[in-house]
Amino acid sequence: MTFASALVLALLATPIQSGLLSMVSGIHHVTAITRKVQANVDFYAGFLGLRLVKQTAGFEDATQLHLFYGDAAGTPGSLVTFLAWEDGSPGRAGFGQISEIALAIDPTSIGYWLTRAMSFGLRMEGPGDEFGETVLRLKDPDNIILKLTGNRELKSAAPWHGGPVPVEHAVQRIRGATMLTEVPEESRSFLESHFGYRFQVSKGAIDRLVSQSGDVIDVRNARGFWSGAPGTGTVDHVAFRATDDAQLSTVHEALEKTNASATSTHDRKYFRSLYAREPGGTLAELATDKPGMTVDEPAGTLGSKLFLPPKDAITNLEDLKVVLPQFSMPGEPRVNYRDLPFVHRFYTPPDPDGSVFVLLHGSGGNETTLMPLLHKVAPRATLLGVRGRATEEGFPRWYKRITPFSFDQDDIKNEAEAFAAFIDNAVKSYGLDPKKIVYVGYSNGANLLNSLLYLHPSLVHRAVLLRSMPVLTDYPHADLTGTDLLVISGKTDAYGRYANELRTRLKTSGATVDSDVIFGGHDLGDADVPIIQKWLLQKDRQASVPQ
Numbered sequence: 001m002t003f004a005s006a007l008v009l010a011l012l013a014t015p016i017q018s019g020l021l022s023m024v025s026g027i028h029h030v031t032a033i034t035r036k037v038q039a040n041v042d043f044y045a046g047f048l049g050l051r052l053v054k055q056t057a058g059f060e061d062a063t064q065l066h067l068f069y070g071d072a073a074g075t076p077g078s079l080v081t082f083l084a085w086e087d088g089s090p091g092r093a094g095f096g097q098i099s100e101i102a103l104a105i106d107p108t109s110i111g112y113w114l115t116r117a118m119s120f121g122l123r124m125e126g127p128g129d130e131f132g133e134t135v136l137r138l139k140d141p142d143n144i145i146l147k148l149t150g151n152r153e154l155k156s157a158a159p160w161h162g163g164p165v166p167v168e169h170a171v172q173r174i175r176g177a178t179m180l181t182e183v184p185e186e187s188r189s190f191l192e193s194h195f196g197y198r199f200q201v202s203k204g205a206i207d208r209l210v211s212q213s214g215d216v217i218d219v220r221n222a223r224g225f226w227s228g229a230p231g232t233g234t235v236d237h238v239a240f241r242a243t244d245d246a247q248l249s250t251v252h253e254a255l256e257k258t259n260a261s262a263t264s265t266h267d268r269k270y271f272r273s274l275y276a277r278e279p280g281g282t283l284a285e286l287a288t289d290k291p292g293m294t295v296d297e298p299a300g301t302l303g304s305k306l307f308l309p310p311k312d313a314i315t316n317l318e319d320l321k322v323v324l325p326q327f328s329m330p331g332e333p334r335v336n337y338r339d340l341p342f343v344h345r346f347y348t349p350p351d352p353d354g355s356v357f358v359l360l361h362g363s364g365g366n367e368t369t370l371m372p373l374l375h376k377v378a379p380r381a382t383l384l385g386v387r388g389r390a391t392e393e394g395f396p397r398w399y400k401r402i403t404p405f406s407f408d409q410d411d412i413k414n415e416a417e418a419f420a421a422f423i424d425n426a427v428k429s430y431g432l433d434p435k436k437i438v439y440v441g442y443s444n445g446a447n448l449l450n451s452l453l454y455l456h457p458s459l460v461h462r463a464v465l466l467r468s469m470p471v472l473t474d475y476p477h478a479d480l481t482g483t484d485l486l487v488i489s490g491k492t493d494a495y496g497r498y499a500n501e502l503r504t505r506l507k508t509s510g511a512t513v514d515s516d517v518i519f520g521g522h523d524l525g526d527a528d529v530p531i532i533q534k535w536l537l538q539k540d541r542q543a544s545v546p547q
Contacts, residue, residue: 025195025196025197025211025212025213025240025241026076026077026196026211026212026213026214026215026240026241027077027174027176027177027211027213027215027217027238027239027240027241028076028077028079028239028240028271028285028286028287028289029068029070029076029079029080029081029174029238029239029287030080030081030098030101030174030235030237030238030239031081031082031083031235031236031237031238031239032080032081032082032083032101032142032144032233032234032235032236033082033083033084033085033088033091033142033230033231033232033233033234033235033236034082034083034084034085034141034142034232034233035085035086035087035088035090035142035232035233036086036087036141036142037065037067037082037084037327038325038327038328038334038335038337039141039142040067040082040084040140040142040327041067041328041329041330042141042330043140043141044069044080044082044140045069045163045329045330046164046330047116047117047120047122048069048103048165048171049160049163049164049165049170049171050069050070050071050080050160050163051069051070051071051072051074051160051162051163051303052067052068052069052302052303052329053068053069053070053073053074053079053293053302053303054067054068054074054270054293054302054303054307055067055068055303055305055306055307056068056269056306056308056309057306057307057308057309057320057324058083058309059266059268059269059309062308062309062320063320063323063324063368064083064084064085064324065083065084065086065324065325066081066082066083066084067081067082067084068080068081068293068303069081069082070293071156071157071158071159071160071172071173072156072158072160072161072162072299072302073157073158073292073293073294073299074270074292074293074294074302075156075157075158075173076241076271076287076289076292077157077173077174077213077241078156078157078158078173078174079174080101080103080174083236084324084325085231085232086325086345087343087345087367087387088231088232089231089232090231090233091228091229091230091231091232091233091234092226092228092229092231092234093145093180093228093233093234093235094180094222094225094226094227094228094229095180095181095182095222095223095225095226095228095280095281096180096181096228096280096281096282097179097180097228097234097235097281097282098177098178098179098180098235098237098238099145099178099180099220099235100145100146100147100177100178101145101146101147101174101177101235102135102146102147102148102149102174102175102176102177102178102216103146103147103148103149103171103172103173103175104149104150104151104154104171104172104173104174104175105148105149105150105151105169105170105171105172106150106152106168106169106172107133107150107151107152108150109150109168109169110127110134110136110148112166112169113136113148113169114127114136116165117136117138122138123138123139124136124138125137125138130147130149131201131203131208133149133150133151134149134150135148135149135150136148142232142233143233144233144234144235147175148171149175149176151172151175153214154172154173154175154214154215155172155173156170156172156173157173164330173215174215175215175216176215176216176217176218177217177218177235177238178206178217178218178220179217179218179219179220179238179278179280179282180220180222180225180228180280180282181219181220181221181222181278181279181280181281181282182221182222182223182225182280183279183280184207184219184220184221184280186278186279186280187219187278187279187280187282188207188209188219189279190278190279190284191209191217191219191278192209193254194251194254194255194286195211195240195251195284195286196211196212196240197209197210197211197217198210198211200216205220205221206218206219206220206221207219211240213241217238227281236283237275237282237283237284237285238282238284238285239273239284239285239286239287240284240285240286240287241286241287241288241289242274242286242287242288242289243288243289244288244289244290245272245288247288248265248272248274248286248288251274251286252265252274255274255276263275263276268287269291269295269296269307269309270291270292270293270295271287271288271289271290271291272287272288273285273286273287273288274286274287306320306321306324308320316372318375319372319375322368322371322372322375322383323368323371323372325345326346326347326348335348335430338425338426338429338430340422340425340426340429341389341418341421341422342386342387342388342389342418342419342422343367343386343387344367344384344385344386344387344422344426345367345368345371345385346382346383346384346385346430347371347375347382347383347385348382349375349379349380349381349382351380352380352381352382353378353380353381354382354436355378355380355381355382355436355438356382356384356432356433356436356437356438357378357381357382357383357384357437357438357439357440358384358386358423358437358438358439358440359371359374359383359384359385359386359439359440359441359445360386360388360398360439360440360441360442360445360446360448360449361385361387361388361396361442361444361445362443362444362445362446362467363392363395363396363397363401363443363444364392364395364397365396365442365445366385366387366396367385367386367387368385369385369442370383370385370440370442370445370524371383371385373524373528373529374440376526376529377529377536378533378536384426384430384432386419386422388415388444388445388448389415389418390411390415397444398415398419398444398445398447398448399411399412399415399444399448399471401444407447407471409472409473409474412448412451412471413455415448416448416451416452416455416456417455417456419448419452420452420455420456423437423459434459434461435461437461437462438462438463438464438536439460439462439463439464440463440464440466440532441464441465441466441468442466442467442524443466443467443468443495443522446465446466446467446468447468447470447471449463449465449468450465450468450470450471450502450506451471451472453478453480453483453506453509453511454472454475454476454478454509455472455476457478457479457480457483460483461482461483461484462483462484462485462539463483463484463485464485464486464488464532464535465485465486465487465488465502466488466524466528467488467489467490467493467495467496467522467524468487468489468495468499468502469495469498469499469501469502470498470502470505475505478509479509479510480506480509480510480511481510481511482510483510483511483512484511484512484514484539485506485511485512485513485514486513486514486515486516486532486535487499487502487503487506487513487514487515487516488515488516488517488518488528488531489515489516489517489518490517490518490520490521490522490523491517491518491519491520491521492520492521493520493521493522494521494522495522499515499517503515514535516531518531
C-alpha cells in the first residue's frame with residue numbers, strides 16, 4: 001500500500017475528517033532566507049511596496065533577525081517573511097522545497113510593474129500565461145523566483161496606503177507557491193487531507209490545488225531533479241491557515257494517527273503553529289490567524305520596533321540590537337557596504353560619538369561576537385566587526401593552526417597582508433580616520449593583531465589584546481614607538497603563560513604597553529569591561545594634553 005492510500009484510509013477512519021473539510025484554509029505565510037537584509041528590505045518594502053509589519057529576534061535562534069512583510073495589518077495570506085542569515089552560505093532550490101512564490105496583482109497593473117522593474121534596473125520575464133493568468137517573473141536579490149500574477153478575485157483585506165506603490169497597483173496578497181516533489185501523488189494527498197486544498201487542474205508536470213481562501217499550491221513533479229539544500233536564497237517553509245487552536249489540535253491529532261513525519265507545536269506569539277514535513281520533504285506549517293501582528297504594537301506603527309521572543313528572557317535586548325544586522329528603510333540614510341575581501345559588519349549607535357572600534361573575533365566566532373562586549377565598553381562607538389577567512393572544522397579563524405600552540409607561518413603572513421589591505425580600503429571607502437581607530441582582538445584575532453604590529457607596523461596605533469600570545473616564529477624588526485597597547489590575560493588561562501613574553505617583546509619594540517590580569521581563564525566576560533574603559537579614558541586624556 002502506498003503512503004497516499006494509507007494516509008487517506010487512516011483519515012477516513014477518523015471522525016475528524018468532516019471537520020478538516022470545512023476548515024478555513026489557504027496560505028498564512030511563506031518564509032525564506034536572505035543573505036543581505038538591506039537588499040531584502042530595499043526590494044520587498046522599496047520595489048514591491050509591501051509593508052514591513054514586524055521585526056523580531058528569531059524564535060529558534062535569538063541572534064537571527066526575522067522580518068515580516070505584508071499588507072497594512074499583516075493579514076494572514078499577505079505575509080512573506082525572511083530569516084536573515086547575513087553573509088550566510090547559499091542554499092540550492094530543489095525537490096523538498098518551495099521553488100516559486102506567486103503574488104497577486106490586478107491584471108491591469110501588468111504594464112505598471114513592467115515599467116517599474118525597468119526603472120529599478122530589474123530584469124523581468126513576461127508577460128506570459130500560466131493557468132489562464134497573466135504572469136510576470138523576476139528574482140529577488142537572493143535569486144528567489146517571484147511571480148506577479150494578474151488575478152481579479154484575490155483582494156487585500158487591508159490595503160497599504162503608505163507605501164511607494166499606488167494602492168491600485170499594489171500587491172494584494174499571496175497568490176500561491178510551487179512545491180517541488182519526487183512523490184507528487186503523496187504530496188497532493190497530504191495537502192488535500194490536512195490543509196483543505198482541493199484539486200483544480202493539471203498542466204504538464206504540475207497539479208494545481210486551490211484553497212478555500214482562493215490561493216493555490218502548484219505541486220510540481222520533480223523526479224530526476226536535484227534535491228534542495230537549505231541556505232540563503234531558498235524558501236524555508238510554507239505556512240497554512242488555521243482558524244484557531246482547536247483546529248490546530250485537530251490536525252495535530254490527525255497527523256499523529258498516520259505515518260506522516262514527526263510533528264511539533266510552538267507558540268510564535270503572533271500565532272500558534274504546528275510543523276510537519278510533507279511526503280516530498282517540504283516543511284509545512286499550520287499557523288493560527290490569531291492573535292496577529294497587533295498583539296504587541298498598534299497598527300499605525302507596525303514594523304517600527306524590534307521585538308524579542310517572549311520566552312527568551314535570558315537574552316539581553318540591547319545586546320541583540322548590537323548583534324542583529326542593521327538596516328534602513330528605503331530613502332533613509334544607511335551604510336553602503338563595499339565589496340571587500342573580508343566579510344564585515346557595522347554597528348552604528350543612535351548617537352555616535354565619532355569613535356570607531358575594529359573587532360577581530362577568536363576561533364569559532366564571527367564579525368558580531370565582540371560587539372556586545374565593546375558596546376558595553378563604549379555605548380556611543382561605531383563598531384566594525386570583521387570575519388576571519390581561515391576555517392577550522394567549518395568555523396572561522398584568522399589563520400591556520402597546526403597544533404594548539406603552533407601555527408602556519410605563511411598563512412599568518414598572507415592573512416595579515418590581506419587584512420592590512422582590507423583596512424586600507426575600508427578607511428577610503430567608509431571615510432574612517434586611521435589614527436582614531438581602536439583595534440580589539442580576542443585570542444586568535446588578538447594574535448593576528450600582535451603579528452600585524454610587526455608585519456605592518458604603520459597600521460595599528462591603538463589596540464586591546466585579549467588573551468593573546470606571540471605566534472610568529474621569526475619577528476621582523478619594527479619600531480612601535482607611539483603605539484598604545486593594552487594586554488589583558490586570564491589568571492587560569494592555559495595561554496596566559498605566554499602573556500609576559502608578549503608584553504616584553506612589544507615594550508622592547510617601543511610600544512607603550514599596559515597590562516592587567518582578570519580572575520578567570522580564556523573566556524571573555526564583564527570583568528574586561530572596566531579595565532578597557534579605564535585604559536581608553538586614560539589614553540584620551542593623554543592625547544588631549546598639549547605636547
